[in-house]
Amino acid sequence: MGDLLKQAFEKAMTLPVDQQDAAGAALLDYLDDARSLQLTDEQVAEVRRRLSDPSRGLLSVEDVKDRLGRLG
Structure with a gap:
């Protein structure tokens, strides 16, 4: 058992x-x-494929907030 888990159990x-x-x-x-x-x-392979794509599009924090705001 790891030390942190052991501490949690003791507490x-x-x-x-x-x-x-x-x-x-x-x-x-x-x-x-x-x-x-x-x-x-298969999902891991897809994530790796997408991360390795140099032309992948990245969103700014503002773009993310805007998109989430439109979801309501």
Whole structure:
């Protein structure tokens, strides 16, 4: 077990049981989500292909904000 996870468990064990359960549920939710967010080999290849394209278009922060604003 990594040191940081061990520290988190030690700290969680000092909490009341209901808060320990909440922390445990949050960790389990995180782990479930982390597994579902993994890319397939095909997706990784596509990301690498797009990143290697020198003519790819990049948006400025203002362009992103504008586009998100139009989504409502």
